[in-house]
Structure formats: C-alpha cells, structure tokens
Amino acid sequence: MYDIAKVRADFPILSRTIYGKPLVYLDNAATTQKPLCVLDAMRDEYLNVNANVHRGIHWLSQQATDLHEAARETVRKFINARSTAEIVFTRGTTESLNLVASSFCDGFMQEGDEVIVSNVEHHSNIVPWQILAQRRGIVLKVIPINEDGMFDMNAFEKLITKRTKLVSVAHVSNVMGTINLSEK
Numbered sequence: 001m002y003d004i005a006k007v008r009a010d011f012p013i014l015s016r017t018i019y020g021k022p023l024v025y026l027d028n029a030a031t032t033q034k035p036l037c038v039l040d041a042m043r044d045e046y047l048n049v050n051a052n053v054h055r056g057i058h059w060l061s062q063q064a065t066d067l068h069e070a071a072r073e074t075v076r077k078f079i080n081a082r083s084t085a086e087i088v089f090t091r092g093t094t095e096s097l098n099l100v101a102s103s104f105c106d107g108f109m110q111e112g113d114e115v116i117v118s119n120v121e122h123h124s125n126i127v128p129w130q131i132l133a134q135r136r137g138i139v140l141k142v143i144p145i146n147e148d149g150m151f152d153m154n155a156f157e158k159l160i161t162k163r164t165k166l167v168s169v170a171h172v173s174n175v176m177g178t179i180n181l182s183e184k
C-alpha cells in the first residue's frame with residue numbers, strides 16, 4: 001500500500017500549514033515540488049562542483065560532466081529508453097515541445113504534412129504547431145473529445161492519413177484527469 005505520510009515526509013515544503021491546514025499541492029504539471037534528496041543534490045552540486053558540462057578539460061568540469069551523464073543514465077533506465085542519446089534535458093514542457101516541433105519539422109516534414117493534437121491540450125502543445133502551420137504550411141488537425149471527456153477514437157482514426165507525421169497529445173489531461181490512449 002502507498003504510504004502517503006512517508007512520501008509527504010520526503011517533501012519539506014509539505015510540512016507547511018496554509019489556511020490552517022497541512023499543505024496539499026496539486027499543481028505539479030506547472031511546477032513540481034522537489035523531495036529532499038533532490039534539494040540536497042542540487043545544493044551539493046552548487047557548493048562543490050558547479051562547472052561547465054562537456055565544455056572544459058579542468059577537474060571540476062570533468063566531474064560535472066560525469067555527474068550530468070550519470071543523471072542521463074538514471075533517467076534512461078527509469079523510462080526504459082534504449083540509449084542515453086535519447087535523453088535530452090530541457091527547462092520544461094514548453095521548451096521541449098518547441099524543440100521537437102522545430103527540429104522534427106526541419107528534418108522530416110514538408111508543406112502539406114500533418115500534425116494531430118487533441119482539443120484538450122495545454123497551450124504549450126498547441127502554439128508550436130500553429131507556428132509551423134503559419135510559417136511552414138503544416139496542416140494541424142484536432143481530435144475531438146466525447147461526452148466522457150475521452151478522445152473520440154473513431155474521429156481520431158479518420159484524421160490519420162499518409163501525410164500524418166506526428167501525433168502530440170498529453171497522456172493525462174491536466175483539465176479533467178482523464179487518461180487517454182491507455183491499454184484496456
């Protein structure tokens with residue numbers, strides 16, 4: 001069983017009292033609270049290492065590079081990726097999506113190619129594709145949702161054509177909590 005008190009204890013900020021009650025924080029899609037082990041690791045990095053990664057031959061830079069690559073390996077294992085080359089660190093979702101949109105388009109898309117999103121996406125998963133539509137002639141298609149707030153899978157299927165190059169949707173809706181595209 002999931003021991004919620006034990007998990008909360010890892011997050012010092014959750015010991016705060018707000019409106020006379022223990023803090024409950026649910027805005028993790030925007031800013032995620034960090035557990036103590038992360039705060040400790042960040043502090044230790046700034047106190048003892050802090051140097052350029054992959055950009056210096058001096059001792060600290062080499063150590064920073066090793067730590068950075070070790071973090072990439074930790075993430076690779078966690079999400080079961082094939083190679084650490086698949087792990088790219090960014091500052092957040094908006095930056096990640098813009099990076100994917102521009103680099104994927106440059107490499108693999110031509111005018112008239114299609115991208116599919118859903119109509120319950122966050123702004124950060126709409127604007128990069130709208131920019132590609134305006135500037136590069138990419139066609140943006142939108143999956144409607146049904147009365148349960150789930151993707152209309154029949155409509156979705158009909159949107160897919162030979163020109164579809166990418167489908168970009170949130171797995172869990174931040175608006176409704178619905179879980180889309182999960183295996184039954």
Ligand SMILES: Cc1ncc(COP(=O)(O)O)c(C=O)c1O
Nearest residue numbers: 029030092093094095122124174
């Ligand atoms: C569901 C969802 N997607 C994307 C974003 C954008 O994330 P970021 O601030 O990391 O760019 C947010 C931010 O609130 C969000 O709630």
